[in-house]
Amino acid sequence: MKKQFTLIMAVCFVLAISVGCKTNEYGFTKKDVRSSQKLMGLDFDKDAIDTMYQYLGRNKRGYDTLRKYETYNETFPAMTFDPHPAGFEFPVAQANAAFVIPENVALPANREEIAFYSIPQLASLLKNRKITSVELTELYVNRIKRYDAQLQSVINLTEELGMAQARKADQEIAAGNYKGLLHGIPYGVKDLMAVEGYPTTWGAAPYEHQMINHTSSVVKKLEAQGAVLIAKLVSGSLARGDVWFGGKTKNPWDLNQGASGSSAGPGSATSAGLVGFSLGTETLGSITSPSSRNGITGLRPTYGRVSRYGVMSLSWSMDKIGPMCRSAEDCEIVFNAIYGKDPKDPTTSNVPFNRSTKKPSELRVAYLKRDIDRDSSATGNNIRSALAVFKEMGITPTAIELPTDYPFNVFDIILRAEAGAFFDDLVRSGDADSMVEQTKGSRANSLRQARFIPAVEYIQANRQRRQLIEEVNALFMQYDVIISQTSRGSQLLTTNLTGHPVIAIPTGFDQRNRPTSLTLIGNLYDEGVILALAKAYQNVTDFDEQHPPLFSTKK
Known part of the structure; x- marks a missing residue:
């Protein structure tokens, strides 16, 4: 009986793993979800992951569709940054004196x-x-x-x-x-x-x-x-x-x-x-x-x-x-x-x-x-x-x-996320690999990691x-x-x-x-x-x- 129980448990474990590792129609598994959440400091339980699994798939399908549409370099995001604090009053125009051009400038002996x-x-x-x-x-x-x-x-x-x-x-x-x-x-x-x-x-x-x-x-x-x-x-x-x-x-x-x-x-x-x-x-x-x-x-x-x-x-x-x-x-x-x-x-x-x-x-x-x-x-x-x-x-x-x-050690994700968006095609095409610098501090590396900013x-x-x-x-x-x-x-x-x-x-x-x-x-x-x-x-x-x-x- 003990051997049969052990065998049944082993089969159940393998089946559980295979279900969790089964790749869905969108190309990822529940195990992928469990692993990726560690990068974001999250720890959803099995039921939560089961619930959102298909939702994440639909999201990915949307991402794939989005990438088929051309976005021009000159296109600003619809969310435009506003640097003005609450109640900010813009300066009023004042009269400016004309810039002075000196009249006594001579050509030097050595031009x-x-x-x-x-x-x-x-x-x-x-x-x-x-x-x-x-x-x-x-x-x-x-x-x-x-x-x-x-x-x-x-x-x-x-x-x-x-x-x-x-x-x-x-x-x-x-x-x-x-x-x-x-x-x-x-x-x-x-x-x-x-x-x-x-x-x-x-x-x-x-x-x-x-x-x-x-x-x-x-x-x-x-x-x-x-x-x-x-x-x-x-x-x-x-x-x-x-x-x-x-x-x-x-x-x-x-x-x-x-x-x-x-x-x-x-x-x-x-x-x-x-x-x-x-x-x-x-x-x-x-x-x-x-x-x-x-x-x-x-x-x-x-x-x-x-x-x-x-x-x-x-x-x-x-x-x-x-x-x-x-x-x-x-x-x-x-x-x-x-x-x-x-x-x-x-x-x-x-x-x-x-x-x-x-x-x-x-x-x-x-x-x-x-x-x-x-x-x-x-x-x-x-x-x-x-x-x-x-x-x-x-x-x-x-x-x-x-x-x-303030969280100054995280503020640079603003720059890096926006750069990642502008150069997404460069990274996804693999052309970032042809840039001269490929160190930890290089732009190529910065653009790659931007893909992991939530x-x-x-x-x-x-x-x-x-x-x-x-x-x-x-x-x-x-x-x-x-x-x-x-x-x-x-x-x-x-x-x-x-x-x-x-x-x-x-x-x-x-x-x-x-x-x-x-x-x-x-x-x-x-x-x-x-x-x-x-x-x-x-x-x-x-x-x-x-x-x-x-x-x-x-x-």
Whole structure:
């Protein structure tokens, strides 16, 4: 009897296992369900799994059907991120003074020095016809051809387009049709921005030959103002890091170091004087970090300030476009040219850009004391020196801290889930395997794991994000500017989640003569104030006027 009972029990066990392991018409088993729930911290019992088994199958059938429908790159999700806290009041337009073009700018004996001139200086030379746009464009193009092999900052040289735009600019200026400070000035854009007639590679091997049949709105805005596009600059692969399918973009101050990412090309090329200015994008540090690493000034505007139509999406709710220049004044000029409402980008608005006329001593300024005090590196030391400079300017900042009681270790699933959606075809086709980097920290790996982020957790993270927005706004409204570290500390993730504007400015150098920086944070849509304080700081320091020795014209 005992043997028969054991045999019966064994048969029953095998049958139970076989039932649980039987694959249904949708291609998975109940055992698969039991295993997968561990990734989400769940533990449904057998009856619960039995109950939802067919439901899960219908869901999968729906997923399979969904994938048969084409979704265009330019399609935003119906759920558009709103960064505005409850009761938020949009700023009212104020009268802005005209930008001043200096009249006394002379051509230097060594024309190569022009490569590092500010936008107002270049504008003066062009407007007063001391140099032509064709000559200026040739100067920058020749510098790209001479130096970029060392920097690897340019993916595609748009020389033919640039020369045509330069000739047109010269004709317009000669005819008295001067369009403003950017007229005739050569620039470059991060190669996430589409330009018809040229590849838009997104820095990744699977898209090396991708041709997009329209031009991004931000490039069209600059073209309308007469700016001259000469280069598609490196984006780290799919907007991650400084490695792309052609190599690794270098820091002009130290060719043994990467330029940081993912706007590595704009950071490196602008610093080395290969372009007059550039445009980058940021989702989680990609303007501010390379600006800091390469010793330039980078403005990350308020979320939704600049149209992203025609620009690769990484995270619809976090992506921003901003200027990367040699000074805050240049950033202000470029930002004034590119911000505004675009019907093709549902996140943009008609909020005005008000340039600040306040003196530094009139500003309510705070600083993130704990983060800065804990930083014993050259970066921290230079920020503390900068605080002394601000004090000499009549500013005594208040010590504050950002909110900490939030699940910051999970917030990045927002970015990763949205990136996973945009690049779903890349992952499902297996083409992500052809990307250069395949490490644990690579974009390819990040996109693969995005498939395992539950939708419920994505929504819950965004609910916590909403609470963070409300608390941060209540804090920030007490101040005009908050001083912080750039790539370290708590502000980087927090302000990218809340959509607040920041500007990164150089503060000096470390022991290896590599640039350091600090960041000024502003209130929503209040770029004018942080730009004004950055300009005031740069007026009494000369860090923004320093250039990498190897690429400088002053040997």
